[in-house]
Amino acid sequence: MAATPSTMLPLGTKLPDFELPDTVTGAQISSSAFAGKPLVVAFICNHCPFVIHIREGLAAFGRFCDESGVGMIAISSNDVAHYPQDGPERMRDEARAAGYTFPYLYDESQDVARALHAACTPDLYLFDGAGALVYRGQFDDSRPSNGKPVTGADLRAAVAAVLAGGKPSPVQAASIGCNIKWKRSDP
Secondary structure (H helix, E strand, O other): OOOEEOOOOOOOOEOOOOEEEEOOOOOEEEHHHHOOOOEEEEEOOOOOHHHHHHHHHHHHHHHHHHHHOOEEEEEEOOOOOOOHHHOHHHHHHHHHHHOOOOOEEEOOOOHHHHHOOOOEEOEEEEEOOOOEEEEEEOOOOOOOOOOOOOOOHHHHHHHHHHHOOOOOOOOOOOOEEEEOOOOOOOO
16 A cells, blocks of 8 residues: 655644534534634545554544543545545544544645645644644554554644643654545546
């Protein structure tokens, strides 16, 4: 399976303004809804083996965020014309089946993915309460073929640092996953 690394957007980058539909509730979710609190943004999709590998851990991490007062959203930005399994209806079904407690948003225009230079699924970001990027990279060092357990250790440590009033270590490992399926101009 081909693996694409995250681009490692510069720390300090501001959370872009956005408003996207939640495929589970149908509500419009705005970045402003998370003002003043930490926010985890996870670019995922339904079919990527790297996302499927961390699916259960991601659901547990969402519950941890809920309990800790940390916002969390997942976004799928894939081109559904060429990857219909990543469309909004199937996203809703996947969120329910996986037990995601966080909104699973559809970025049809791919503008949010472009603004954050998202490159792969999963691609993970943590913004502090001021909306500044303090972590970007991997969930943990588990991959579908390496036999390591899925723990979310890297992202959990970053969230713990922010909740303690500090900053995560600037030494951060890129996420690895399937590339974002960008829209093409061909039919």
